[in-house]
Each structure stands twice: as structure tokens, then as C-alpha cells.
Amino acid sequence: MMGDNSSAAAKHQNYHRQVLDFSINVDAQSRAGDSKCFDDDGRLKRTGSVWTASAHIITAVIGSGVLSLAWAVAQLGWIAGPTMMILFSIVTYYTSVLLSECYRSGDPVTGKRNYTYMDAVRSNLGGLQVKICGAIQYANLVGVAIGYTIASAISMVAIKRSNCFHASGGKNPCHINSNPYMIIFGVVEIIFSQIPDFDQIWWLSIVAAVMSFTYSTIGLGLGIAQVAENGKIQGSLTGISVGSTVSELHKIWLSFQAFGAIAFAYSYSLILIEIQDTVKSPPRESKTMKKATLISVAVTTVFYMLCGCFGYAAFGDSSPGNLLTGFGFYNPFWLLDIANAAIVIHLVGAYQVYCQPLFAFVEKTAKDRFPDSKLITRDLQIPLFPGGKPFKLNLFRLVWRSVFVVITTVISMLLPFFNDIVGILGALGFWPLTVYFPVEMYIVQKQIPKWSTKWVCFQVLSAACLVISIAAAVGSFAGVVTDLKVYRPFKTSY
Structure with a gap:
């Protein structure tokens, strides 16, 4: 009897063990299945790679900033101009690597x-x-x-003026108001701003990156052709000459403003973490971003050096704020039209790459504060075509993003100072976002002791970049003050 009870107990225990093993196996299989669709944080599997991250970075970096580099080199000269571009590229790459290490807190993998x-x-x-x-x-x-709204309008106006000039045989000066073109750009951005998330605009980034290479290459080619036509290299070692049109003080302001223009051309750190959040793992996300950053900064620096230097070589002291406008209405004018059209297409994508983090922040804050609001949380399913996946339209997103685009467009119409705006943006964003915060976060992340050699080197780097940013901000604001003396709101023509 005792043996029967013991045997029954053993069978009962064995049955429970089999059930437990089965449930563990099912749970493991379930987790394995989930791991194929979801990341360790429960979100859908990220699919970004070195190449999509590079496309995002190149889209953000090779923006309208490249067009002002010939002007920047003209203010600084053949020695300081290229040197500053190389220094900015090195600092940007180095601090971006530091910033990529801060994507995960604690363990870099888990x-x-x-x-x-x-x-x-x-x-x-x-x-x-x-x-x-x-x-x-x-x-x-x-x-x-x-800044991107202003730059896109300048390019659209350039296309219109070019066609007008050739249609009239050069008899019509073709001065055109830029406001309607800013409005057109704004309407396009309202449409594209309804794309919900950053990871859904990868295709727009790739198109924009291709466009950036297109107009940069055309600008470079025209610069080389202009140098060949001149038969000599324009410019000097110290940049624009002090004389009747430029005083010594004005020369200083312009040089400082050039720092801001170069800083703006390399400005993308403020969206680096958001780009990194689209990258799949393994390998470690920071490892992928280091490669993407190296590729992107190397490629853009080569383009920047070529465009900035050949632009200065072509025009010397008279280098324009927007390189492509410096070629005026030269033949083949259709090539300039293609370049300016490429700028507009690129800026449509770049606008979205930069604004998506801001859109996401506002919408997340709204959902956290008003979780029960149907206006904020409810998505309307809108079929785009029969049998296709419906588009999710959120009413709050539609209203607030549209209002944002309208406000930025109106401000652009009020302050159409391309070079000054570029300089101010570069100055205000470079030190805090590209240098200070990445350095300080890396120090905390890696627990670098205060007053150690490494800590002191980081502080010296940060202080040097702060001085440059302050100088750039002062020069750019001085430029705005000068422009405002002859400025008429909503009546800017090119």
C-alpha cells in the first residue's frame, strides 16, 4: 500500500515536472518569437543600419550650410578657412563618438x-x-x-529668375519676391510633416542625401569651370581685404560670422541620439553609429573642402553667401536650375529630419498630460488605395504640426537673412549641443575622475569651443543689426 502511494506520488511529481518543463519550453519559444519582432525594450524591432544612419546624418549635415562655405572661406582666407573646416570636422566626429556612447545608460549592451x-x-x-x-x-x-525655409525660397527664386532672364534676353532684371515661394515650401512641409515617426522617413532621407550630392557636385563643377575660365586662382591668404567697403571692425565681425557658418554646416549632434534609436542590434548601437559618423563626416568634409575652396578660388573676395547664386545666369542655365531644384528637394527632407524630434517631444508630452483625450490619442484610419495599408491620421498631429510649419514660414518671411540666420544657428547650437553636453555626459558615463589628465583635456576642448561659439554669435548678431537698417518686412526680393 505504501509502495502504491509512493509510486502514485512519484508519478504525480513527474507529471508536474513535465507540465513545468512544457510551460518553460513554450515560454522560451514565445520569447524567442517575440525577440524576432521586438527589441529588449518591448518596442518593434529596429531595422536601421550603418547606411540608413549615414543617410540620415548626410541629409542633416550636407544641407544649406554647404552653400555658404565659399563665403566663409572668403572671410578667413586660404589658411584659416580650410583649417577651421578641418578642425570643426574633427571636433564634430570626436564629440559625436562620445555622444553615441550615451545612448544606453550603464552597460553599453543591455x-x-x-x-x-x-x-x-x-x-x-x-x-x-x-x-x-x-x-x-x-x-x-x-x-x-x-533657415531651411529661407534657403529653399532663395533656390526657387533663382530658378524663376534664371528662366525669366533668358526669356527676356537679359532685358528684364527679374526681381522676384520670395514670399510666395516660402509659402509653397510651407504647404509641402505641412503634407510631409504628417509622417508619424522618424523611422518612417528613411526613404525621404535617402532621396535628400542623393539631392545634396547632386547640387554639391554641380556647385563644385561650376566652381572648377569658373577657375579654368578665369585662368587663375582668386583669393588671398588672409581673406577679404580691408578697404573702402570693409573696415577692420567689419572684417572681424565677418570672420566671426564665418565661424558660425562653418559650425552650422557641421551641426547634427542635436539629432544623433534620435538617429541612433533607429539602429538595429547586434552589433552594439554605438559601434554602428561610430562607423556611420566616420563615413558621414569624412564624406561631407571632402565635399565641404572642395565646394568651399573651389568657390573661393572662383570668386575670391566677391564669393556669394549662396554659392549657386554666384554663377548668376550663366549657361548652361538649365544646370543651375537642376542644382537649385535639388536643393529644394533636399531641404524638404532635411526639414523633416530635424523637426521629427521636436514633433515627437510635443506629442509625447501631450499624451502624458492628457491620456484620455481622444483628440490626442485617437488615430483615424484613412485608406490611401484599395487593398493597401491605411494611413493613420492623428488630429492633434495634423493641427499642431501644421501650426508649427505656418509659424516658421511666417518668421522666415519676416527675417529672410540667410547668412546671418545660418551664423546664429551655428553659434548657438555648436558649443552646448555638439561639445558641452556630449563631453559632460561621457565623463559621467565613464566615471572619469575630476582633475585627471583626461578630464582636464575635455574641459580645455569645451572651453575653446565656447570661445569660438561666442565669437560666432557676436559676429552673426552684428550682421543682423546691419541688415535690419535697410530691411522692409515681407518685401524682400532677389
Whole structure:
């Protein structure tokens, strides 16, 4: 009897063990299945690669900033101009590598993800610095939207003027108001801004990156052709000459403004974490971003050096603020039209790459504060074509993003000072977002002792970049003050 009870107990225990093993096996299979669709944070599997990240970075970096580099080199000369571009590229690459290490808090493989630049600052620095970072980052994103609206309008006007000039045989000066073209750009951005998330605009980034290479190559080719036609290399070792048109003080302001223009041309750190959050793993996300950053910064620096230097070689002291406008109405004018059209297409994509983090921040904040609001949380399913996946239209997203685009467009119409805006944006964003926060977060992340050799080197780098940013800001604001003396709101023509 005792043996029967013992046998029954053993069978019962064995049955439970089999059930437990089966449930563990099912759970493991379920987790394995989930791991194919979801990442360690429960979100859908990220699919970004070195190449998509590089496309995002190149889209953000080779923007309208490349067009002002010939002008920047003209202010600084053959020695300081190229030197500053190389120094900015080195600093940008180095601090971007530091910033990529801050994507995860703690362990670089399994640590908590920081989805945005502000999340990284919150995890590593916290307190008041988070609010300061947010204010600078989002103000800079708004400024970039304004700068890109102005740049796109200039290019559209250039196309119109070119065709008008050739149609009239050069008899009509073809002065054209830029406001209607800013409005056209704004309408296009309202449409594209309804794309919900950053990872859904990868195709737009690739198109924009191709366009950036297109107009940069055309600008470079025209610069080389102009140098060949001149039969000599224009410019001097010290840049634009002091004389009747440029005083010594004005020369200083222009040189400082050139720093801002170069800084703006390399400005993308403020969206690096957001780009990194689209990258799949393994390998480690920071490893992928280091490769993407190296590829992107190397490629853009080569283009910047070529466009800036050949532009200066072609025009010397008279190098224009926008390189492509410096070629006037030269033949083949259709080539310039293609270049300017490529700029517009590129800026449509770049606008979205820069603004998506701001869009996401506002919408996340709204959902957290009003979780029960159907206006904010409900998506309308709109079929785009029969049998296709419906588009999710959120009413809050539709209203707020449209209002944002309208506001930036109106401000652009009020302040159409391309070079000055570019300089101010570069100055205000470079030190805090590209240098200070990445350096300070890396120090905390890697627990670098205060007053150690490495810590002191980081502080020296940060201080040097702060001085450059202050100088650039002063020069750019001085330029705005000069422009405002002859400015008439909403009546700017080219």
C-alpha cells in the first residue's frame, strides 16, 4: 500500500515536472518569437543600419550650410578657412563618438535606452541641465526650420529668375519676391510633416542625401569651370581685404560670422541620439553609429573642402553667401536650375529630419498630460488605395504640426537673412549641443575622475569651443543689426 502511494506520488511529481518543463519550453519559444519582432525594450524591432544612419546624418549635415562655405572661406582666407573646416570636422566626429556612447545608460549592451538627446541628458546629468538642454535643442530645431525655409525660397527664386532672364534676353532684371515661394515650401512641409515617426522617413532621407550630392557636385563643377575660365586662382591668404567697403571692425565681425557658418554646416549632434534609436542590434548601437559618423563626416568634409575652396578660388573676395547664386545666369542655365531644384528637394527632407524630434517631444508630452483625450490619442484610419495599408491620421498631429510649419514660414518671411540666420544657428547650437553636453555626459558615463589628465583635456576642448561659439554669435548678431537698417518686412526680393 505504501509502495502504491509512493509510486502514485512519484508519478504525480513527474507529471508536474513535465507540465513545468512544457510551460518553460513554450515560454522560451514565445520569447524567442517575440525577440524576432521586438527589441529588449518591448518596442518593434529596429531595422536601421550603418547606411540608413549615414543617410540620415548626410541629409542633416550636407544641407544649406554647404552653400555658404565659399563665403566663409572668403572671410578667413586660404589658411584659416580650410583649417577651421578641418578642425570643426574633427571636433564634430570626436564629440559625436562620445555622444553615441550615451545612448544606453550603464552597460553599453543591455543598459537602459535613451530615446532622445534629452533622455540622455536626463539619465546622465539630470536637474536643471535637462531643461537648459531642451530649451537650446528645440530652439535650434525651430531655427533650422526657419533657415531651411529661407534657403529653399532663395533656390526657387533663382530658378524663376534664371528662366525669366533668358526669356527676356537679359532685358528684364527679374526681381522676384520670395514670399510666395516660402509659402509653397510651407504647404509641402505641412503634407510631409504628417509622417508619424522618424523611422518612417528613411526613404525621404535617402532621396535628400542623393539631392545634396547632386547640387554639391554641380556647385563644385561650376566652381572648377569658373577657375579654368578665369585662368587663375582668386583669393588671398588672409581673406577679404580691408578697404573702402570693409573696415577692420567689419572684417572681424565677418570672420566671426564665418565661424558660425562653418559650425552650422557641421551641426547634427542635436539629432544623433534620435538617429541612433533607429539602429538595429547586434552589433552594439554605438559601434554602428561610430562607423556611420566616420563615413558621414569624412564624406561631407571632402565635399565641404572642395565646394568651399573651389568657390573661393572662383570668386575670391566677391564669393556669394549662396554659392549657386554666384554663377548668376550663366549657361548652361538649365544646370543651375537642376542644382537649385535639388536643393529644394533636399531641404524638404532635411526639414523633416530635424523637426521629427521636436514633433515627437510635443506629442509625447501631450499624451502624458492628457491620456484620455481622444483628440490626442485617437488615430483615424484613412485608406490611401484599395487593398493597401491605411494611413493613420492623428488630429492633434495634423493641427499642431501644421501650426508649427505656418509659424516658421511666417518668421522666415519676416527675417529672410540667410547668412546671418545660418551664423546664429551655428553659434548657438555648436558649443552646448555638439561639445558641452556630449563631453559632460561621457565623463559621467565613464566615471572619469575630476582633475585627471583626461578630464582636464575635455574641459580645455569645451572651453575653446565656447570661445569660438561666442565669437560666432557676436559676429552673426552684428550682421543682423546691419541688415535690419535697410530691411522692409515681407518685401524682400532677389
